[in-house]
Amino acid sequence: MRPSRRGIALTTGLLVLFLLYSLAPTWFLLVASTKSQTDLYSTFGLWFSSNHFADNMRAVWDYHDGVFGRWIFNSVLYSTAGAAGSTLISLAAGYGLAKYDFRGRGALFGVIVGASLLPSTLLAFPLYLVFAQIGLTNTVWAVLIPYFINPFGVYLGKVYADTSVPAELMEAARIDGASETRIFLSVALRLMRTGGITIFMLDFVNIWNNFFLPLFMLNGERSFPVTLGLFSWVQQAQTSRDMNTLVLTGSLLSIIPLAVFMFALQKYWRSGILMGSLK
């Protein structure tokens, strides 16, 4: 039985409606970034007026000695280093958990699964208290160290090690005289590559989007990631209206690195979303 013509029209119509709902706000951002401060308020928001995109771009990059570029750089640094560290630590821990039998293994796994359910926002304030005690706040490490430790990543690492590293292969390598570290580095890591990329991607996106931890940990403008930087501009926009074009153009620019990253890894993207949903 084939769906009726009216059914198809209704289906497509509804989908188009929600597509417009999804895209219109982003379209607004695109249009707004081409407008001058006065046009932003005096012309219709969803269509272009005179083009000031180049001026806005220059204003964003020039503001406070190019602090925006610094924020983008920080975001790239935090996301790349944080995700790389977290991926390695998670894969090693997941591998250890999956491939070696030791006492308390089950309990440890239970603790890790439980911890992955705990929202990271809840930990941010206790973490701040400890890091303030040891004078770590307002350094790169105040955000990187918490990013490195991701119980959900360990859970994924264990799942990938369970399914992709056969015990026979490890045994064969042992017979050949390879050390345990060597087996992990040159055999297991290669086999868990897909899993590693998925963990890296999830971490990268999470860190790029994170706002809460840097807000607690960092207070020097030059160490901000772009999310926090934009927030500081929003605060300033309360007193000076001409910050608004900066906020809007900066917002548009801040999407681009993440969009490029996701596009590059789109093969892993859907499985990443499905994995991420477990969290």
Add this chain to the structure above:
Amino acid sequence: MSTLTRPPAVATDAPARRTSPRRAGKRGAYKGLLFMLPFLIGFLATYVLPIAYAFSQSLHEKKSSGIGFGPTKVVFTGFANFSAILSDGTFWAGVLRTLLFGSVQIVVMLGISLVLALLLDGVAARAVRFFRAGLLVPYVIPGVVSTLIWLFLYSPTASPILDVADRAGAHFTFFGGLNTYLSLGNLLTWQGIGFNMILISASLQALPRELYEAARLDGAKEWRIAWSVKVPNITGILVLTGMFSLIGRLQLFAEPLFLRYVAPESISTNFTPMLEIFDRAFKTGDFQYAAAESLVLAVVTGILAFVFYRVTNRKMS
């Protein structure tokens, strides 16, 4: 497998290190933990220690010596902070507000995601790819940026929506009373439908096609199959996403914080529990009380997760 067929001479090159497979299990004890070491140290430093420290802090209170002019001292007060929180109306109002708001918003969001997933299930493959990509755009946009966009779309001075409404003669604002919740709900729904649609789509695709055949032979219409065959078979994923969304709503922070800049009178400093904790810690400077609030909120979250876990496990079995 070339490693198995290597001549034995190579293997005996490292005689001291060679161990029989039988001993591998024993060796595992410390080797396995060794691989976990970086994580375990980090876990102690970023989970166990902070929670323990926050707990010890929460047993203290800041007291000013004399009649309030002298230097402040931190003194041990036992569970005083916790008993104060238990009867703290604003804190629990925040918890209740986010939970009530969250349950309505999540039902709407998952409802739309479900409808979209079912609609996608019925269109041609090429159209699916096109619509899916478009509907996922909000998911790719960082949360802070999407909040910023809606901040402008809601703002009384710059909003194109209010522009159109004004020209049509309708006058309304996005904040005040119920409108505040609708605006916040719309923002969260906009962020969430693409992601949830993908999840629901995936579980729809996992259903065996034969499931629909019988219904089709009986002459059931497509919408009827969707409602009576497809939906009952994917309640698992709906409950799961609902649970995680609700736990996420308890942590609601950045969105109301930003919207406060447009509507400070509609979104108070303790609108959500996380806003309250942030305000306590960094505006009032009462670290001890904020630490206690963090722990109470963690416990509330834990209880919620546990209740959901029990309910879903009963349903699945």
